[in-house]
Amino acid sequence: GEDVEQSLFLSVREGDSSVINCTYTDSSSTYLYWYKQEPGAGLQLLTYIFSNMDMKQDQRLTVLLNKKDKHLSLRIADTQTGDSAIYFCAESYGTASKLTFGTGTRLQVTL
Amino acid sequence: DAGITQSPRYKITETGRQVTLMCHQTWSHSYMFWYRQDLGHGLRLIYYSAAADITDKGEVPDGYVVSRSKTENFPLTLESATRSQTSVYFCASSDPPNQPNGELFFGEGSRLTVL
Numbered sequence: 001g002e003d004v005e006q007s008l009f010l011s012v013r014e015g016d017s018s019v020i021n022c023t024y025t026d027s028s029s030t031y032l033y034w035y036k037q038e039p040g041a042g043l044q045l046l047t048y049i050f051s052n053m054d055m056k057q058d059q060r061l062t063v064l065l066n067k068k069d070k071h072l073s074l075r076i077a078d079t080q081t082g083d084s085a086i087y088f089c090a091e092s093y094g095t096a097s098k099l100t101f102g103t104g105t106r107l108q109v110t111l
Numbered sequence: 112d113a114g115i116t117q118s119p120r121y122k123i124t125e126t127g128r129q130v131t132l133m134c135h136q137t138w139s140h141s142y143m144f145w146y147r148q149d150l151g152h153g154l155r156l157i158y159y160s161a162a163a164d165i166t167d168k169g170e171v172p173d174g175y176v177v178s179r180s181k182t183e184n185f186p187l188t189l190e191s192a193t194r195s196q197t198s199v200y201f202c203a204s205s206d207p208p209n210q211p212n213g214e215l216f217f218g219e220g221s222r223l224t225v226l
Contacts, residue, residue, distance in 0.1 A: 006153075041219055041220075042203075042218050043154075043201070043215070044217070045214045049210050050212075088154065100156075103152060104152050104153050104154075
């Protein structure tokens with residue numbers, strides 16, 4: 001599959017904004033996703049963006065997509081301790097919901 | 112309760128043994144997937160299935176076997192376990208006709224240790 005890259009770790013203070021970045025290589029991706037994994041659990045879809053969009057906002061979450069640079073970011077406003085988790089970006093291509101996941105970014109929220 | 116369940120949640124085995132990880136979903140989703148999660152690699156697709164009796168290889172299928180005789184079950188078998196197969200395994204399902212965004216629904220994972 002195509003490579004999807006993320007930084008491994010991010011630490012922010014409670015109340016600050018977090019920005020998690022992702023680069024992907026498949027320009028034909030249909031959807032791009034952010035999944036959240038809490039300790040000891042499976043992944044849950046946090047948000048997604050269709051490839052013809054530049055931005056999507058959903059409450060505290062803002063997703064930015066730069067197709068030219070193949071760059072996806074997730075901004076979490078007013079980060080809370082409950083946001084501490086691993087965040088995976090993913091892209092889908094073709095059919096069958098086959099997703100390629102990034103390596104995951106562990107977000108640590110400190111008081 | 113409806114959902115996707117995996118068993119066992121934790122398994123320790125020895126090199127060379129056969130191990131089967133079970134996955135059951137109650138949504139009647141057509142697609143099911145097996146991923147493995149390893150530090151530094153994220154999630155990698157092992158096998159997937161589009162429907163009963165239809166399976167296909169993913170990115171890292173070597174050493175694994177799957178079957179899908181019923182829509183709701185998708186077992187993953189390690190025929191002769193190796194230490195490199197120590198990992199956390201996630202089963203997932205999706206329902207493309209009703210969820211065109213391709214969302215995957217994940218089980219809680221099965222942590223396998225091969226000694």
